[in-house]
Amino acid sequence: MKTTITNTLRKLSRRNEPYIFLVLMLLCVLIEIRSGQFFSSNNLVDIASALVVPGLFAIGAFMVIISGGIDVSFPALASLSVYATTKFLLDMNYQGGVWLAILIALALGAILGAFNGLFIGYFRLPALIVTLGSSSVFKGVMQGALNSKQLTIIPIGMKDFGTSSLFIARNPVSGLTSRMPVAIIAFLVVLFLVYFMMRYTMFGRGIYGIGGSETSAHRAGFGVRNTKFIMYVMVGMIASLAGVMRVCMMQQAHPTNMLGMEMNIIAGVVLGGTAITGGRGTLLGCMLGTLLIVIVENSLILIGVPTSWKSVFTGLLIIIGTGVSAYQVSHMNRVRSAKTPAKEVVA
């Protein structure tokens, strides 16, 4: 019995998640001490609601990084598909529910994702170059062909969806209320589906395999091209869904204010222990890392960091956090290579 506990502890200490979790808890306690507001019900709901969009983006970025690629185009992809969707629905004066917006955005996301997938999967071009390019293309289409500007009126179905809540948290002391948006369900559903897929399906294991070693995965019988292509299509759909959630929750479609999110999202994924070289990492770690970034971004005023030091603080936290997980990963590799010469794929 005792040996199993020490074994589990030893196993845990080699993984990245406990460290991230520890950092996260420390941060939460710091915020609580500084403001006395962190663990209040309405603040926790605020954090959950702020997690929806970055969380969805992070799931997509996680899949790509596991496969050994990198995607910097997802904010532009999401902006383009949701902007086109909103504009189309406004033009046809659509009065129905949000489902049509989601369906159209998913279809557009699949097409745009296929664009990435085609070049990366079938033409074997480097993912960074392709997505940098496609990000420009998507922005360009939005600015040029769609002549984008901020849409302050969105279709009624999207508007209602954005303001509807699962429940409303009320802080008994301050009397402040916060809505838990229905959009969080979309996030949880995607999270569950991707978790299941990455862990228990041949396709998901294929993504890990490709990230570990493309040649080995190919020899082992995985269709590398098809797996990559389908994965980028899925990532495009997830990003577009995030775009729809963002627009509904903000009650307006702004064509550019999602751009620039990619850096913090990728930082969050790496922070969560996903190896930037691919093949290794867990969705749980990825979510913890993203949560850390979201909490930092939304708590600096609560901590009382002066406005002029805000970006320094965020940057330092990202460096320290990624540093810890990078050290952890390299340490793990050293231990492992000392034990067994062959590289193994770990979930």
Next chain:
Amino acid sequence: MKKLMILMVIVLMVVPMVFAAGQAEKKTGYEIVVVPKDASNPWFVRMKVGVDEYAKATGLNVYQKGTAQIDATLQAQLIQDLIAQGVDALCVVPVDLESLEPVLAQAKKAGIVVITHEGSALENVDYDIEAFSNAGYGAFIMDNLAEAMNYEGVYTTMVASLTNGSHNEWADAGVAHQKEAYPKMQLLAAEKRIESFDNGDVAYNGAKELFKKYPNLKGIMGTSSYDAPGVARAIEELGLIGKAFTSGTGMPLDNAALLESGVVKSLTLWDPALAGKAMIALAVQVLDGKKIEGVVDLGVDGYTNMKFKPGSKTVLEGEGWIVINAKNVYDFGF
């Protein structure tokens, strides 16, 4: 042979005329480019309307060209491209003052007339146009916020970024005006100014944090056109309607719902279309070699009685502010 001679004479006479005509046309056909902070903000979409109207009315080669997203580096690159193109005048609404200064110096060195708007602290410009004195407008926003707050309580200020020129001058002036005119109001000492990065979502999340951390906070003075609407969303969601207030710059039609529901009582504004026209009109006067001194009339509404800011040789100030409330929100046509 005779025919050929006549033909040659005609050609020799006509060709210089054609070139001369070309030259004459070039002399009046100034190429003037307006560079806004970005191309998608409705504020600058509205400015483009004014610029296009001006181009149509005068026939000058005047157009607006903005970057896809709001970014100081991209704006500097765009201006460098335009300098290389050899335009006659640049009318710029700067994103970040300090990083733009060397680029504007390049433009002036290349003999290009530089007019800016919302950049009164810039040095490398011919003239900077302000729709009004920054002190006057800051005080005007404060008047509106004070009225909503019933002239008492704790407030703070929000700007796009701490390096933004005009926003910070408005906020400073608003605070100064409050100290003078509204003794029962108080600036939040722990958090005097926060940034929204011209992003409604950042303003919304920032306001939520402020109201959580400082329960006695009663008002937020917004400056960017995203501030007050973003803060209003937070006030609505936190259940603070009637308890917390905001006022600041905002576009009428975009905020019609907020004004009509009473979450925001009044917003302040000037018309970006007119500001765009005024910049071009001034650029044309400078290019024509007209002396800019005393009281300047640019022939644009609200800019007919422009005066130099006291102590400055470059900053011209008009009288262009307006208040928007539930009653007049639909009167402006934008």
